[in-house]
Amino acid sequence: MNYKKFFFNFFLISALTSISYITYHFFYPPKKQQLFTTEQPQRRTIKYKITSTGILEIKNTYKIGCQLPGIIKELYVHENDIVKKGDILARIETGKEDKDVQHAHHNLERAKQEAAYQKAYFKRQKALFDAGQLAQNAFDKIRADYQKAREEENMAKINLEKTQLEYGLIAIKSPCDGFVTAVQVSVGASVMNDFQNILFEIAHNITQMKAIFDIDESDIGDIQPGLPVKIIINAFPEQPIIATLHEINYAPKGTKNNDETTTYKATVFIDNTDRRLRPGMRLTAHILVRKEANALSLSGMPFQINSDTMGIIAQQMKLSFSPISKEEKASFKKKHPLHQRKSVFLVHEQSITDQLVAMGINNTSHWHIIDGLDESDIVVKDIAAANELEKLYKDWFKGSL
Numbered sequence: 001m002n003y004k005k006f007f008f009n010f011f012l013i014s015a016l017t018s019i020s021y022i023t024y025h026f027f028y029p030p031k032k033q034q035l036f037t038t039e040q041p042q043r044r045t046i047k048y049k050i051t052s053t054g055i056l057e058i059k060n061t062y063k064i065g066c067q068l069p070g071i072i073k074e075l076y077v078h079e080n081d082i083v084k085k086g087d088i089l090a091r092i093e094t095g096k097e098d099k100d101v102q103h104a105h106h107n108l109e110r111a112k113q114e115a116a117y118q119k120a121y122f123k124r125q126k127a128l129f130d131a132g133q134l135a136q137n138a139f140d141k142i143r144a145d146y147q148k149a150r151e152e153e154n155m156a157k158i159n160l161e162k163t164q165l166e167y168g169l170i171a172i173k174s175p176c177d178g179f180v181t182a183v184q185v186s187v188g189a190s191v192m193n194d195f196q197n198i199l200f201e202i203a204h205n206i207t208q209m210k211a212i213f214d215i216d217e218s219d220i221g222d223i224q225p226g227l228p229v230k231i232i233i234n235a236f237p238e239q240p241i242i243a244t245l246h247e248i249n250y251a252p253k254g255t256k257n258n259d260e261t262t263t264y265k266a267t268v269f270i271d272n273t274d275r276r277l278r279p280g281m282r283l284t285a286h287i288l289v290r291k292e293a294n295a296l297s298l299s300g301m302p303f304q305i306n307s308d309t310m311g312i313i314a315q316q317m318k319l320s321f322s323p324i325s326k327e328e329k330a331s332f333k334k335k336h337p338l339h340q341r342k343s344v345f346l347v348h349e350q351s352i353t354d355q356l357v358a359m360g361i362n363n364t365s366h367w368h369i370i371d372g373l374d375e376s377d378i379v380v381k382d383i384a385a386a387n388e389l390e391k392l393y394k395d396w397f398k399g400s401l
Helices: 003-027 099-130 135-168 307-314 326-335 384-399
Strands: 036-039 044-056 061-063 070-075 088-093 171-173 178-183 200-203 208-216 228-233 238-246 262-271 282-299 320-321 340-347 352-361 364-370 379-383
Touching: 044 364, 044 384, 070 228, 099 135, 135 200, 228 262, 282 352, 307 320, 307 352, 307 379, 326 352
Parallel strands: 320 352
Antiparallel strands: 036 379, 044 208, 044 282, 061 200, 070 088, 088 171, 178 200, 208 262, 228 238, 228 282, 238 262, 282 364, 340 352, 340 379, 352 364
16 A cells, blocks of 8 residues: 555645635635614604594584474485475374364363453453442452463463474474485384484585594693694595694593593594585594604614613623613603603624613604714614524523533
8 A cells, every 4th residue: 555645645635625715714704793783863854643543524414303203204305405494304293183283272262262251251340349339259259260261361372382383393394504414214114202313414514524533542642723634535545635633522432442442532624615525434634743854863673672682792792881870860861851761772893882862753663862862873773683692692601601
């Protein structure tokens, strides 16, 4: 066996392998493990909006019922009909017709006759009394009968007026000039005289609509009448309507989604001159509560990072880490007692520092930074994926044992 040749080939192969390895790593060095991403604060316009959903209603609508129980005998209008004030919408059959009115007339006539007789009788008896030919007691009785007859005549007149008024209620009339938007009854239907029995709905002016939507109790403190509102009608999503918040009810509407959250009804008036909007249409309302132009801003992701996790990452990357002291927190709170306060992590050449910031409004993606940062700061935006952090924790705790 030629040992010289064998060892020569062995050392040659080893040398070539070493040279290839060194050359590869020289030109293609391993990438440094990136454990976080960064961002810098930027200037932008931030709009704080509150969004709610609701429906359209006609601004002035009359809901008409009936004041007598009975059956619909005749129906004179349909939906979309135009009516004038006093127009008859329907007639009710009560089963009495005008018998009560006739009876009241009869009673009044009888009361008038009795009052006329008592009046004449009283005059004759008064002449006798004045002549001293009638006792006082007898005259007092005659005068009382006459007064009673007059009172009964007056009561008969009142009763006739009452029965005539009730009889007039069998005709359901329009209370205004307007547009019939709903007819919720048909001929032959039984109706009751209660406030829940709505038979007709008449819009006084269909060119004026109102958007009705709910405000959550958690947002009610930020909202007041007069704020601008952008209304998006589901049927016309490409035609937003800019309006003004008209009012917010003081009385709570009730709970939402069967939970314990209270809501309050808000109203916005909308012009409907072209009559394209209809009651019942669904909508989304965006209330512009506040707007900050050219505001220093930061995304919401940096505020989600835990200080302990950041400390481990800094140690793994051989960077110094400076957490916030209790004294710094107390001093910053005293400086910004009314603002929300959180911390972010600033990246420097050889260190990572924990920095307090005061925050203003947000637009769900970015926060207005009031104090604590400037545009030159480099902020940790997000940390490594879960599998990389798991390897980091294992390496760190292994090195700690």
